[in-house]
Amino acid sequence: MQYSEELNLIKCAQGGDSHAFRKLVEMHQPFAYSVAFRFTGNAPEAEDIIQEVFIKLWKNLGKYKQGIKLTTWLYQIITNQCLDYLKSASRKHQMKNVEIKLGKQIRDYTNHEQQVDDQELLQVVTGLAKQLTPKQQTVFVLRDLEGLSVEEVCEVLKMSAGKMKSNLYYARQKIRQDLIQYYKESTKQEYNEL
Amino acid sequence: MNCKKAHRQIHLFTELTSEEYDQLLNHINECEACMELAESMKLMTNIVNRISQVEIKPLNSAQLTGDIMSGISKSEFQTFNVLNWILSYLDLRQVRFTMATVSAMLIILLVVEQSKPTQFQSQYSSQVTTHSLKTTILDTQNFQHQLQNYKATEKFKLLNSCRNPFNESRYTAACLREKNERFKTI
Numbered sequence: 001m002q003y004s005e006e007l008n009l010i011k012c013a014q015g016g017d018s019h020a021f022r023k024l025v026e027m028h029q030p031f032a033y034s035v036a037f038r039f040t041g042n043a044p045e046a047e048d049i050i051q052e053v054f055i056k057l058w059k060n061l062g063k064y065k066q067g068i069k070l071t072t073w074l075y076q077i078i079t080n081q082c083l084d085y086l087k088s089a090s091r092k093h094q095m096k097n098v099e100i101k102l103g104k105q106i107r108d109y110t111n112h113e114q115q116v117d118d119q120e121l122l123q124v125v126t127g128l129a130k131q132l133t134p135k136q137q138t139v140f141v142l143r144d145l146e147g148l149s150v151e152e153v154c155e156v157l158k159m160s161a162g163k164m165k166s167n168l169y170y171a172r173q174k175i176r177q178d179l180i181q182y183y184k185e186s187t188k189q190e191y192n193e194l
Numbered sequence: 195m196n197c198k199k200a201h202r203q204i205h206l207f208t209e210l211t212s213e214e215y216d217q218l219l220n221h222i223n224e225c226e227a228c229m230e231l232a233e234s235m236k237l238m239t240n241i242v243n244r245i246s247q248v249e250i251k252p253l254n255s256a257q258l259t260g261d262i263m264s265g266i267s268k269s270e271f272q273t274f275n276v277l278n279w280i281l282s283y284l285d286l287r288q289v290r291f292t293m294a295t296v297s298a299m300l301i302i303l304l305v306v307e308q309s310k311p312t313q314f315q316s317q318y319s320s321q322v323t324t325h326s327l328k329t330t331i332l333d334t335q336n337f338q339h340q341l342q343n344y345k346a347t348e349k350f351k352l353l354n355s356c357r358n359p360f361n362e363s364r365y366t367a368a369c370l371r372e373k374n375e376r377f378k379t380i
Contacts (some may be wrong), residue, residue, distance in 0.1 A: 025259050051261055
């Protein structure tokens with residue numbers, strides 16, 4: 001869809017046209033869901049976040065200024081919503097469950113390494129990313145998984161390039177170390193089974 | 195380049211300039227530990243690149259869209275329109291300046307009106323101070339009230355003395371007439 005067409009939809013939605021807003025939701029929902037899922041690793045929670053995100057977008061659509069990409073603005077809303085989710089006390093409570101699930105996935109992975117598909121690998125890395133601080137996880141998701149440029153990540157997070165790189169460094173270091181540990185454990189288990 | 199700097203740059207290899215990248219490569223070729231680190235980073239990058247290509251979709255996209263739209267109620271649509279109009283109107287700098295000026299003028303007018311004396315006060319302001327005037331008014335009101343009370347009590351006492359000694363619900367007519375005449379002189 002062209003920028004002018006999207007702009008027309010935004011203008012109509014600003015005027016209260018729910019059909020135009022529905023089209024915007026349909027357009028951006030897949031990418032928004034993808035980002036939320038990369039944060040949560042959990043479909044129902046990602047759906048909840050997405051609902052909140054689009055309701056916020058609707059309420060604040062009047063503040064939209066021409067020249068800014070709606071995608072960039074959406075990234076900001078999604079990231080803030082996900083950061084709230086990551087910082088919430090309930091999330092700390094859920095962390096234990098996530099770790100248990102992750103442990104099971106790792107064991108499954110080692111048993112059937114050849115059969116592990118990308119979806120499962122995604123779950124493993126998402127689970128490892130959850131061990132990072134919220135800021136490190138956000139930078140990792142946006143830069144490495146979503147493939148945003150340094151400038152885009154800085155714009156979305158309103159963060160200096162230096163801070164962004166520092167967070168990215170710690171995030172990659174932790175993920176790398178955890179992945180090495182994960183492979184070591186899986187290899188060890190395979191060896192023991194043989 | 196030392197290993198500490200190389201360690202950081204290996205993790206941030208995607209953010210390096212071409213010059214920094216070349217320097218890092220030179221160091222990696224000479225340092226076995228850094229080479230090993232670069233290899234493990236390569237493995238991690240491959241995995242991350244692989245999973246970044248994974249398509250993530252909601253289980254039921256249409257259902258999710260429906261849920262989102264139902265979350266936005268009609269009332270919110272209407273409220274939003276009115277609020278949006280007001281906010282967009284208030285956003286104009288000229289409107290904000292005008293409203294601030296009008297507010298300031300209203301405050302000044304209120305202060306001036308409050309400081310002006312009332313018509314009654316201005317009538318007597320040349321003779322008495324506001325404080326003594328208020329005291330006089332209060333005393334007069336108090337006096338009127340006391341006078342009415344006194345009159346009522348006295349009248350009751352006078353009329354009470356005219357009661358028939360054998361039937362207290364009856365009064366002596368001649369006595370009432372006489373007492374009434376006396377009361378009028380009070």
